[in-house]
Amino acid sequence: MASETPDRSSTRSDGTTKAAAITAVRLMIDLVVVTGWVVFLVLFFLQNTWPRWTFYLLLIAGVGLYVTVTAAWRSSDTA
Amino acid sequence: MENTHTESLVSRLATIRDRVEAGMDRREFLRTLLTGGYALGVAQFLGVDDFLAAGDGEVPIVTALVRSDPDDPWSLEERIRYVPAAWYAAVEKAFELNELLARTALTGYLGSAVVPGSYTSETASVSVGISSGLGSFRETFDGLFEGVSLDVETIIDIEDIDDEHEGFEPRFVDSVSSADIPSGVACETPRSIATLGPVLYDPNTREEFFVTAEHAFEDEADSNGDRLSLPVEGSETVELGPVERAHPIEDIVAVTPADRYRPSNTIDTPTPTRIRGQFTRLGLADLIARDEELEKVGAVTGHTTGAIQGIDAVTCFTDEFCRRGQIRWGGEMDLTDGDSGSVSYHADPDGEEGDVLVAGFNNARTWWPGQSYVWGVGAYELTETYGYYF
Numbered sequence: 245m246a247s248e249t250p251d252r253s254s255t256r257s258d259g260t261t262k263a264a265a266i267t268a269v270r271l272m273i274d275l276v277v278v279t280g281w282v283v284f285l286v287l288f289f290l291q292n293t294w295p296r297w298t299f300y301l302l303l304i305a306g307v308g309l310y311v312t313v314t315a316a317w318r319s320s321d322t323a
Numbered sequence: 324m325e326n327t328h329t330e331s332l333v334s335r336l337a338t339i340r341d342r343v344e345a346g347m348d349r350r351e352f353l354r355t356l357l358t359g360g361y362a363l364g365v366a367q368f369l370g371v372d373d374f375l376a377a378g379d380g381e382v383p384i385v386t387a388l389v390r391s392d393p394d395d396p397w398s399l400e401e402r403i404r405y406v407p408a409a410w411y412a413a414v415e416k417a418f419e420l421n422e423l424l425a426r427t428a429l430t431g432y433l434g435s436a437v438v439p440g441s442y443t444s445e446t447a448s449v450s451v452g453i454s455s456g457l458g459s460f461r462e463t464f465d466g467l468f469e470g471v472s473l474d475v476e477t478i479i480d481i482e483d484i485d486d487e488h489e490g491f492e493p494r495f496v497d498s499v500s501s502a503d504i505p506s507g508v509a510c511e512t513p514r515s516i517a518t519l520g521p522v523l524y525d526p527n528t529r530e531e532f533f534v535t536a537e538h539a540f541e542d543e544a545d546s547n548g549d550r551l552s553l554p555v556e557g558s559e560t561v562e563l564g565p566v567e568r569a570h571p572i573e574d575i576v577a578v579t580p581a582d583r584y585r586p587s588n589t590i591d592t593p594t595p596t597r598i599r600g601q602f603t604r605l606g607l608a609d610l611i612a613r614d615e616e617l618e619k620v621g622a623v624t625g626h627t628t629g630a631i632q633g634i635d636a637v638t639c640f641t642d643e644f645c646r647r648g649q650i651r652w653g654g655e656m657d658l659t660d661g662d663s664g665s666v667s668y669h670a671d672p673d674g675e676e677g678d679v680l681v682a683g684f685n686n687a688r689t690w691w692p693g694q695s696y697v698w699g700v701g702a703y704e705l706t707e708t709y710g711y712y713f
Contacts, residue, residue, distance in 0.1 A: 278358045282365045289375065296375040299366075307362050311355045 270318075274310075281306050381405040386606030387680050388712060389599050389671065396524050396531070399600070399712070402673065404609060409445040414608050417447035418635055424451060425637040425645065436633025436651055439608040447608075450633055493622045493661050494591070495556040503587035504533070504553060504563070506598075507620030507665060511552045511560060514541040518622040518665040519553070519563075520684065521598050522586035523577060523711050532577035532711075533563050533586045535664035536686050537570060551578045572644060573700045573708065574663075574686040588713075590620050590668070590679070599671050599678040601702035601713045607634045607650065607682055610669060617652045617669055617682050619697075621662030629653025631682075632696045648704025650683040651696040658688045658697040666713065667699070681713040 282303065289299050387402040417437045424435050433452040440446035493509040493516050506521035510533075517539035523532045533551060540549055549566040564581040580586060590596040602610070610617075611631045618628045629652050636649040652667060665685045671678040686699040705711045 274354070274358050275361060278362045279365055282362050282369070286366065286369050286371055289371070296372075299371060299375055300363075303362055303366060304359055307359045308355055311351050311358060315351045315354075 274314075277310060278307060281310070380408050382408045382411050384411060384605040384609070385603050386609050387600055387602050387671075388706070389674070389680065393597065393599060393675075393678075396522075397526060397529070402600075402606070406609065406612075407442055407445055410439070410442050410447075410612065413445060413447040414439045414605070417449050418604075421449050421635055421637065424449070425647065432639065434636060434638040434645070436636035436649070437608070438633050439611045441614070442612050493554075494625065495554045496591075497556050498558070499553070499555055499561055499584065502583060502585050503589070504584050505587050505589045505591040507591035507622065507626075509554055509622035509661065510535055510563065510664070511554050512539045512541075513549065515539050516554075516622065516661045517663050518620075518661065518685075520575075520664050520666055521590065521681070521713055522588050523575075523705075523713060525577070525709075525711055527710050530567075531580065531586055532567065533580060534575050534577055536684070537574045537576045538686070539663060540566070540569075540576065549576075551576070553584070570709070572646060573684075573705060574646070575684060575700070575705070577711075590666075592620055592626060595677045596668075596679055597677055598666075598668065598681055598713055599674045601681040601706070602669070604635060604648075604701065604703045606680075607631065607701065607703075610682075615669060617650075617667040618679075619653075619657065619662075619665045619667045619685055621658060621665040621685070623659050623661035624657065627653065627657040629657050629697070634701065636698065638698060646700065648701045648707070649698050650701045651698045652682075653697045654695045658685055663687070666702075667697075 285299060285302055285306070383403045383405055385401045386404045388399050389402055390396065390398050391400045392398040414437070417439070421435050421437050424432065431453045435449055435451040438448050438450055440448070494507075496504065496508040504519065506519055508519055509516050510519040511517075512535070517535045520534035523534045524530075525532065535551060549569075551563045551566065552560050553563050554560045561584065562581055563584055564578045566576050567579040568577040570576070588598040590598065611634065614630070616628045616630050618626065620626045631650065631652040633651040636651050637645050637647055638649055639645040650667065663686050667682045667685055668679040669682060671680045674680075681702045683701040683704075684699040685697050688695075688697045702713050
């Protein structure tokens with residue numbers, strides 16, 4: 245990822261600390277968003293009697309979509 | 324022809340190389356795997372499989388708390404069953420109405436019980452006992468909850484039948500060669516004879532208790548000095564232990580085992596019976612819906628079976644307080660003096676041969692024209708109030 249390329253204007257350790265912080269923050273955001281998605285799906289499926297496979301399909305599709313979309317944003321942010 | 328083929332191959336290779344060089348796909352693939360795995364974990368944690376397995380119009384209910392390892396009293400797991408949602412809604416409404424009745428406690432109110440209907444009927448009713456001359460009662464409460472009917476019984480006269488003796492001989496334990504004392508045999512308080520219950524566990528203190536009915540003790544059982552003992556057939560009476568806790572409203576006493584003898588989860592029946600856990604309130608509702616019966620082994624009347632007549636019952640017939648969370652089952656013949664302290668149980672459908680689940684305690688019986696049953700506190704009520712379980 246572009247964020248991890250060494251920044252010449254600062255020292256190397258500053259760069260890695262910043263990169264680690266960004267990764268940690270992104271991981272936290274990922275987990276929060278995914279938790280929200282699971283909870284939403286659970287609530288939705290509690291109201292509707294859809295088959296089991298649709299739950300898992302929507303769960304994984306949602307995660308895949310989220311990762312793809314955010315990956316595109318992040319690469320355009322740091323480009 | 325050859326040209327176009329080569330071109331497409333080259334372009335495809337180029338795209339793959341682009342992707343690899345970007346380093347994006349592998350990273351994002353890994354991220355998808357990680358977050359996807361996390362999502363599945365959260366879904367499992369929330370127990371989605373329980374309701375995803377339910378058919379159209381069904382909901383899961385917890386019917387029982389069962390020991391997954393019969394030899395480890397602290398290994399409890401939930402039993403789940405799928406029931407029609409409409410039936411569940413009716414039963415829950417009936418519980419609410421019953422609670423409302425008990426809380427309002429109108430003059431003349433003597434008690435009430437929830438009687439779930441069958442699964443096909445998808446209904447439930449509340450059976451209310453009132454003293455005579457309260458015509459307005461029905462108007463006040465009937466129709467308050469859609470789909471729940473109210474059966475009002477006017478009780479003219481309540482006889483106190485506690486003093487009747489029917490000439491049965493209590494069953495004493497044959498010998499105490501084993502340190503484990505089974506349930507269903509006679510035990511002795513300073514005042515009278517009662518039935519010894521099975522081992523009662525307290526998960527908070529990790530203690531095991533002998534139990535019996537509190538009313539078998541004179542006035543109120545006292546944790547300072549009252550002791551429970553065990554008469555042995557053709558031998559000396561042995562001591563089981565001192566009363567540790569007395570619960571007059573639920574009508575049970577917990578007795579700490581003294582050195583020699585320990586409470587057991589077996590019931591004194593001809594075929595070996597082992598208690599594996601207990602039913603929840605909804606588990607009892609499920610038994611009624613399926614017309615299943617309860618059994619008990621009392622020290623005087625022995626082994627009897629009977630239909631369940633009501634659950635979540637409130638009884639205000641005796642004493643100054645109302646008893647909650649009661650089970651009504653069987654008939655007047657199923658219980659007599661000396662049977663108090665026995666438990667009602669039903670076979671564990673998913674357990675091994677001889678495994679049973681406890682429904683509740685048997686403490687008293689009541690009858691008047693049209694109604695006759697044994698009643699006692701439900702095991703679930705003891706768990707909710709004190710944390711104890713069988």
